[in-house]
Amino acid sequence: MTKLTLSRGLNEGLRKALENDPKVLIMGEDVGKLGGVFRVTDGLQKDFGEARVIDTPLAESGIVGTAIGLALRGYRPVCEIQFDGFVFPAFDQIVSQLAKMRYRSRGQVSLPIVIRIPFGGGIGAVEHHSESPEALFAHTPGLRVVACSDAADAFTMIQQSVSSDDPVIFFEPKRRYWDKAEVDTAGGLAGALPFDRARVAVEGTDVTLLCYGPLVRTALEAAAAARADGRSIEVIDLRSLSPLDTGTITASVRKTGRCVVTHEAPVYAGLGAEIAARVTEQCFYHLEAPVLRVGGFSIPYPPSRLEDHYLPDLDRILDAVDRTFGW
Amino acid sequence: MTKLTLSRGLNEGLRKALENDPKVLIMGEDVGKLGGVFRVTDGLQKDFGEARVIDTPLAESGIVGTAIGLALRGYRPVCEIQFDGFVFPAFDQIVSQLAKMRYRSRGQVSLPIVIRIPFGGGIGAVEHHSESPEALFAHTPGLRVVACSDAADAFTMIQQSVSSDDPVIFFEPKRRYWDKAEVDTAGGLAGALPFDRARVAVEGTDVTLLCYGPLVRTALEAAAAARADGRSIEVIDLRSLSPLDTGTITASVRKTGRCVVTHEAPVYAGLGAEIAARVTEQCFYHLEAPVLRVGGFSIPYPPSRLEDHYLPDLDRILDAVDRTFGW
Amino acid sequence: MTVEPGIAPAAATANREPSSQPEEGLIQLLTPEGELIGHPDYPLDLTTDDIKDLYRDLVLVRRIDTEAIALQRQGELGIWASLLGQEAAQIGSGRALAPDDMVFPTYREHGVAWCRGIDPVKLLELYRGVSHGGWAPEEHKFSLYTIVIGAQTLHATGYAMGIQRDGRETSEAVIVYFGDGATSQGDVNEAFVWAPVFNAPVVFFCQNNQWAISEPMEKQSRVPLYQRARGFGFPGLRVDGNDVLACYAVTKKAMQAAREGQGPTLIEAYTYRMGAHTTTDDPTRYRLASELEMWKLRDPIERVRAYLARGGLAGPEFFAEVEAEAKQTGARVREACRTMADPPPLAMFDHVHAEPTAILRQEREQYAAYLESFEGPENGPANEEAAR
Amino acid sequence: MTVEPGIAPAAATANREPSSQPEEGLIQLLTPEGELIGHPDYPLDLTTDDIKDLYRDLVLVRRIDTEAIALQRQGELGIWASLLGQEAAQIGSGRALAPDDMVFPTYREHGVAWCRGIDPVKLLELYRGVSHGGWAPEEHKFSLYTIVIGAQTLHATGYAMGIQRDGRETSEAVIVYFGDGATSQGDVNEAFVWAPVFNAPVVFFCQNNQWAISEPMEKQSRVPLYQRARGFGFPGLRVDGNDVLACYAVTKKAMQAAREGQGPTLIEAYTYRMGAHTTTDDPTRYRLASELEMWKLRDPIERVRAYLARGGLAGPEFFAEVEAEAKQTGARVREACRTMADPPPLAMFDHVHAEPTAILRQEREQYAAYLESFEGPENGPANEEAAR
């Protein structure tokens, strides 16, 4: 076990993937000498060469489009999108090509591509650098959408994503890049939790709190604070946003009878809506209160001096938890 | 009153908009001499000239991007995207520019742009011609998203959209383009239902059926069939998908105690999820059963010979209605 | 160019007779009259038998096309995108490829598909709505049809980068097809950025058929398209797209250059869409009949026929034989289309992911149960396994 | 170019010393040594006073930039994108504009903003996170900063199409700024398609500062960028971007051509990003210090100073005066930044739509109530009205 930052966990995971399979490639803007703006690919070009760690022209559609071509040729590209807000120029290639090629070909074509996207706010950035577009990809059949929340999961989930034969949209909680956790870099993937499974991060009995990515830490803090007040929150890190691990979720809600889901993306038509609708349908007679959602407002991401008001925090989460008890 | 097809209703509405305001422009691929592939802009270039009805290069990002420039100059462009599946190359301009410019400028810039998108399936088309991407836009703050369902609404709603100072994503149910309805082309907009309001299309007492666009006709047929069986369905045509007219919806659900929502888009993370979550939160103690969703499966739009199995139809809707009674 | 106030300059060219005179500098080996003129840079390495084979290809793909249009009229196909007029561009370039070269087509490359050994019936599957494209791309070295304009140019460039990484540059190259309209798309221009930057072994083959549905070339560019490449740092050239020999020679040379590490080439095949954009289109709304008449004089098949007949290189029996084969192929395609079964309903749930997800499995099961709730087993099998 | 198996050709150029020799044909009026050489196509219409004004602009914007970098280091700004080294390109082009011309900037055009009369404090608002850009574009004829690379090139082209529709072509034109990296984006190339097709009065001003964050020019193009335009059917030219006089003259002429209905021009201003990409960047990871040293010899300010001083056109008191003004401006900007208040929380709900929607109103009200549940009124006003 080593203590690594989340960024380093990804770096080590990518290194393993590059070592284990010569078909794995890294591509994106500034991923070479610079090592990416968050240093996730630090040192990889030096060690694996420019043919495998590719600094690309400044064009996201080009990154995903050529990655598709490389995958058709048998490669397994891992594309870095520099920031969440810059995935949109690649949206067409992702939604109409990447997601659909297997289906279009009746299973004759596989596109084992990972699109890494640092997402979310909380770093005091300018516009377009704090978006949470996961619901857009989750609504697109044919993609897998995952989000890691700590260094250990980052290390295993990135490797699992690279080995997946499905395209994976891999969200990285950018404000947690420098958070440290123990990582077993020597351990293999054999015993690891599959990347399409949710994880009960903290067990609890009174209410189920669903979260992913950057808000897992916030949720854990909320659970700790609530415990001090005598309320037992079960925190589930969803990890996989599409498909959703409904088994783990509904088992918890059937037990607790209450559910809050939180994400940074706007609540309106966000992923929390799907979770609330699905949980309600599957746990209708177990629910003591409606599933409540704590997320972004129906506004563009605000200037960073206001982001603390926009982002769900411990207080807003506990406020919603309280409301499920007062329903 | 004149009997017009939905396509013609749009055409007449656009004609009125062009007549009433010299700043209104039409732009898109093949909108000129051809009149658009669905003939919605038929004859408009001939009557208003090539400076106002503009055949553009084949580039959707270019269409929306230059429309933004024209709007900054004081114009009110109405952009045609030829088919739903071809809006994605313009996604970045829509999500990161069109939706955000007013907010970015603290209200100093207005972008009164309408993006018309024929959407949905049922016409036996090849891939990319049957998509329903409305949830992606509804999840994007700063946009208004509407869908018309018949010629009369098409005629008024397109005019209301053109006069709106907000950007509007305007969905047109392509398989209903040739459906006819009575339209009062002489009447003004003064008395018309605002375009952000839902409409109770058929009153009922037992269950609320929410729908929009192409499925309004299907829902009405379902209601008629159910009535024959003694079950009273209230059908609501949502019309505005963002913002949602929650007042009209919750009033109905509080009355009926049951709710089904249907759309062609995949159920997973679709608009129905938002509606279900919101309705459940606001009508928790009125609901006899969870809000059920009838929509597309978690698959890419299938080859057209299978689309009848993919698209919600009368039977699948009534099946869900039945299930809300058996809960 | 001065402009009337309030009128966009585009208006000035809008009612022009589309310029149908191929430019000076257009590479041509066989004139519309069937005269073999040759070109110093493109010595022809084809025997008379080869040319007869090309003639056969041209006639056969035209027949398949005619048949498909008829099938659409009869309701057997949902739509069809005709290649009428573009046979030479497609057969010439398609036959210039080596077996290991990879092809990325649009939705109109039926002639190239033919050269790659794709059964035309497979193409019909797509236009009938039975599949989105069901062949194995690697088996034929022919990717699936791409409908979103321009998207495949990036796939081709990436594939070519893969060839480089495999160390196979001297034996394989890639060709990607697209139209004149496509040159306006961001993706195509991004491919033009990437290919020279990585020196990727890819040939961009643009069939300039003068129209993008109702829009003439002038709505996409005010200079000839082949000139676009130079500004991105790679060569572009224009070939007579109705001259099968020139298309063959030019493509062969460009592919060879790609294989030799000389990077990409843009080929603009100057041709004409003689039919409607697709069977749902009505070109009388936007173009003059006279234009079509003029292009008929440059028909890509007639000139080969004239060349073969005039020189006595082929006799009436040859032409009759080809005609008979065309008829037979047409009949086979028609029959296969008419008897093509719809896929079983539950097949729509297949191949979304490598392994179906739990949610999808559940949706499939629920839908199967739902179907069974109405249908007795006599109503036919609901899934592919049962259908076999 | 032959390539080692398994190694992409890009590798071959990867470790090269970036070519910093401006090309032959580069338009230059004032040498790095401060010698005025003139150019037959670009006669200079500036008086000595004008040149002194340009000098003043250059010094002031550099000072503002230095100040902003310092403010970021002190935690007063979240980030800053320095224009160091690009002052001449921005001031030269910015001062060449007529008052009615419209400007579309990126995030680095602080010098152009200065020319358009935007208070530098407004720029700091954005980088401090107080606003996303709060000036009135039409008032200054200066659009908001655009962060998504290339998006603004289409806005500029559309705006220019609007000028045509207003019948104002002879009095107004548009200029749009972007970087070398931006030329790879689909949007920029689509703008290159649209502008000549509509003959729009727009000038594309590319500041080739040699780097897109860590990526050198060669990752975007293997030929000089100004050549890109020709293939789209409009002229492109390369100017010494560190020569304020050449940038002025070339921009002035291109804008005039646009106004006269001659359509778009691409200007590549060959310059150098002397600082980090932004304050969060670390250029030592990817470029050699020697490169910077070489470019210091071509400093855009030094050459104007040398010209004015050597010819005795300006004396020490002039330079001292400018220096004093710079100091003062710096102090004002620093002070304004430090005292800049955060917006009140509820301001984040403003200006999403022309009129707030019911759902948004409700979210605002709920959040206001939530805030009040913790804060007494002494904790400060929650909305803008109350703040006044």
Ligand SMILES: Cc1ncc(C[n+]2csc(CCOP(=O)(O)OP(=O)(O)O)c2C)c(N)n1
């Ligand atoms: C991104 C996108 N936008 C629009 C369309 C609709 N569309 C289909 S074909 C076509 C015209 C294509 O013209 P061109 O590239 O010249 O090819 P051609 O059809 O002439 O072979 C259009 C606009 C599409 N398929 N994809």
Ligand SMILES: Cc1ncc(C[n+]2csc(CCOP(=O)(O)OP(=O)(O)O)c2C)c(N)n1
């Ligand atoms: C679409 C998009 N992708 C990525 C980025 C991140 N990014 C910001 S600046 C930059 C480099 C831009 O280089 P260039 O165009 O040369 O302009 P410069 O910064 O050198 O002025 C990148 C990649 C972005 N802002 N937008």
Ligand SMILES: [Mg+2]
């Ligand atoms: Mg064409």
Ligand SMILES: [Mg+2]
């Ligand atoms: Mg740069």
